[in-house]
Amino acid sequence: MHPSAQLLDAAPAAVLQDVLARSDAATLTSLLSGRYAPGDALISHVLERGATAHRVDLASNTGLAHAAYDALADDAARVPRPEVAARLLGNLSVTGEVAAKLVPLVTDPAALGIGDDGAHNFQAALASLSASEDPRVLMRVAALLDRDVNALGGYAVLIRCCLGLLDTASAEAVRKAIASVPASTKNLEEPSPAVVAALMAPDNRGLLQSALEHESSTPVILSALRQEASWSSFEQMLRDPRRYGSDAFAVVFRGPRAPLDWDLIRREHRRYPLRHNALGALARQPDCPADLAEAKEPTTRPDSRKPPLRSRIQPRSVRKALLAQLAGNTHKLMSQDVSRGLADGVLSAMDVLTHGRIALAALETLRFPGTRPEESRAAVAAIATTALGPRPEAWAVALRLLPDFPGTFPELISTAKQATR
Secondary structure, eight states: OOHHHHHHTTSOGGGHHHHHHHSOHHHHHHHHSTTSOOOHHHHHHHHHHOOHHHHHHHHHOSSOOHHHHHHHHHHHHHTTOHHHHHHHHTOTTSOHHHHHTTGGGOSOGGGSSOGGGOHHHHHHHHHHHTTOSOHHHHHHHHHHOOTTTTTTTHHHHHHHHHHHHHHHSOHHHHHHHHHHSOOOSSOOOOOOHHHHHHHHSTTOHHHHHHHHHHHTSHHHHHHHHTTBOOOSSHHHHHHOOOOBOHHHHHHHHHSOOOOOOHHHHHHHHHHSOOOHHHHHHHHTSTTOOHHHHTOOOOOOSOOOSOOOHHHHSOGGGHHHHHHHHHHHOOSSSOOHHHHHHHHHTSSOHHHHHHHOSSHHHHHHHTTSTTSOHHHHHHHHHHHHHHHHTTOHHHHHHHHHHGGGOOSOHHHHHHHHHHHTO
C-alpha cells in the first residue's frame, strides 16, 4: 500500500471527500497513481464519489488488485468515461477480460492518448481493440500494429482483426488491413504455417479461424513465455535480441487467447520451470490456480544477502541496536536490518512508527514483505486517529507534509494537529 494511503486508511470514512478536496493535485496524483495501491477505503471512495480526474489517476495505477480494475472498467463503461477507459487500456496490469469491457467505448485507437506511456502500453491497448465490432477501429489497429514490439502476439491480433473485418466489412477490407500493417524492422518472429495460409487467403474464414485457434492456444502462449530474457551480460543481450520481459508478456495476454490449459502449464512448469516474469504474467490472470500464482523461479545463485541479524549482533543487543538504527535514520528508506527485525518480531509496528526518524521511511517499512498488515494498520490508527479525529483539514495537512517531513510519525501528526487548531 502507498505510504500516504497507510495514513489515510486511518482517517474516518466521513472525512475522505473533504481531505481529497483540500489536497493539491500533485499529492492526489502521487497517491492514486503510481505502482502502490492506495488502499481499499480510498479505492471505494473514488469509485463511489471521486471526480473523473481521480478515477483517471486510479486507472493509471499498476499495483491494484484485479477486482479494483474490474470495478473501474464497469464504472467507465456504465457512465461512460472515455478518459478512464484509455488509462485502463494502456495499463499493462489490466487483464484482457477487464479491457474487453472497454472496447466498445473506443472509436479511434490513435486518439487514446496513451502512446507516450510506452510502446508496450499502446500495443496492449491495440491487442484488446482487435476484438472491436467497428470496422474503422479494426482498420486502425492493423495500421498501428508494431510487430517488433508485439513480436510474440502480433499475428494473433492481426488475424482477429481480419475475422472481425470479414464479419463487419468485406474481404477487400481484410486485404487492405493486411497490406497496411507496418513491416517488421527486426524480423524477430516468423509466422506459423497456419498464419501464412490464412494471410494468403484472407477471404477464407476457415483458414483465418484455424490460424486464430493456433495462435491463441496454450502451447503457443507457453512457447512465448519460454522466451524470457536471461542475459548475463550486455554482449549476450546484443547477440540474442529475441528475449522478452514482463511488458511483452502483458501484451500477449491482452491479445486473443483460448481458455488456458492450466494442467498443461503445471506439467510444463514441473518439467522445466518457468522464469520470474512468465510466472508473474500467469499470476495476473484471474483464473490462475493458487499453486502457480505463488510459484517462484528456482535459483541456484548464491544468496548474497547479509547473514541473519541475530548472527551478527549479540541477542541481548538486537532490539537496542535496531532502535538506535531507527532513531538515527536520515533516509527515506530504512535498512534491511529494520525490516527483518520487524518481520522476526524483534520490533513492533509501533516501535517503527514512534522511533523511526523520517515518517515516510517508517510507513514504507510497514509495507515490506513479512510484516503484519493488521498490526501496522492498528498502530497507524492509534497514533493518527486519536490525534486528528474527524478534522479533514488536519488530515490534509498531514498528507501534504508526509513526503518531506524530517521527524517521526507521531511528530508529523502532532505538527498537523497544531497547524490546524
